[in-house]
Amino acid sequence: MVALALADVGAAYGRMTVLSNVSIDDLKGGSVTAIIGPNAAGKSTLFKRIACLVKGPGLVELSDTDRGSRTICYMPQDTGANAVLTVFESILLSAKQGSGWRVADDELDGIDEILKALRIENLAFRGLGELSGGQRQLVSLAQALVRKPEVLLMDEPTSALDLHRQVEVLSFIADLARRNGMIVLIALHDLNHALRYCENTIVIASGMMAASGPTSHVITDAMLRDIYKINARIERCSQGTPMVIVDGAI
Numbered sequence: 001m002v003a004l005a006l007a008d009v010g011a012a013y014g015r016m017t018v019l020s021n022v023s024i025d026d027l028k029g030g031s032v033t034a035i036i037g038p039n040a041a042g043k044s045t046l047f048k049r050i051a052c053l054v055k056g057p058g059l060v061e062l063s064d065t066d067r068g069s070r071t072i073c074y075m076p077q078d079t080g081a082n083a084v085l086t087v088f089e090s091i092l093l094s095a096k097q098g099s100g101w102r103v104a105d106d107e108l109d110g111i112d113e114i115l116k117a118l119r120i121e122n123l124a125f126r127g128l129g130e131l132s133g134g135q136r137q138l139v140s141l142a143q144a145l146v147r148k149p150e151v152l153l154m155d156e157p158t159s160a161l162d163l164h165r166q167v168e169v170l171s172f173i174a175d176l177a178r179r180n181g182m183i184v185l186i187a188l189h190d191l192n193h194a195l196r197y198c199e200n201t202i203v204i205a206s207g208m209m210a211a212s213g214p215t216s217h218v219i220t221d222a223m224l225r226d227i228y229k230i231n232a233r234i235e236r237c238s239q240g241t242p243m244v245i246v247d248g249a250i
């Protein structure tokens with residue numbers, strides 16, 4: 001099963017260092033980890049560094065992978081819409097990235113399955129340019145999943161989705177990770193989603209790793225005060241799920 005470890009990873013844009021000394025012990029296939037932290041902390045940059053889209057010091061180590069670095073798929077926060085392509089074509093193009101152009105029947109079936117699983121099969125032949133923000137985000141998720149990555153880096157994948165879709169997509173991804181032995185890292189601003197769907201959480205603040213570990217140990221009143229500058233409590237709801245109750249900004 002694939003495993004991912006980071007050793008003293010950093011990243012820079014030109015001469016400006018925006019991320020330093022991020023170290024993570026083996027993340028194992030089947031695990032879902034939240035990456036949280038304030039705006040501009042370096043969460044997207046960490047993903048780009050893991051996906052080799054920006055340079056920096058340190059080591060990103062993948063072990064027991066079937067496909068080497070090609071197994072890492074980064075789903076960015078902003079997805080540019082190429083208005084010329086239909087939804088189906090864009091997903092097919094993503095599936096064929098880095099491989100030959102011959103399309104097998106089972107690949108077409110795979111696209112159908114993903115469209116159905118995300119309940120967007122009705123969009124298959126719509127142009128990307130005609131979609132709503134939420135629809136575009138679901139298509140971008142389909143483009144990532146069709147590549148069957150062993151490591152999936154998702155940058156705020158539910159930011160444009162309604163509440164029903166957020167819950168549906170995050171449950172689906174968590175389930176898929178477990179079934180397929182995929183490592184999933186999700187950058188999230190909604191900490192209740194981290195508490196509900198992610199067994200581990202990493203906090204990035206001012207370009208450094210401020211905390212990491214089991215989500216319930218990391219998302220605490222003290223962390224919310226120190227990192228997010230809010231007074232808040234973690235309380236269990238009547239069904240036992242921990243939730244962030246915000247009292248106000250400090």
Ligand SMILES: Nc1ncnc2c1ncn2[C@@H]1O[C@H](COP(=O)(O)OP(=O)(O)OP(=O)(O)O)[C@@H](O)[C@H]1O
Pocket residue numbers: 013018037038039040041042043044045046
């Ligand atoms: N292409 C770039 N060139 C120069 N600086 C950049 C670039 N992309 C990001 N930065 C800077 O790097 C820092 C970290 O940005 P990053 O996008 O990683 O933050 P983030 O934690 O994902 O933020 P958010 O929660 O707001 O999405 C910020 O100061 C940002 O301005």
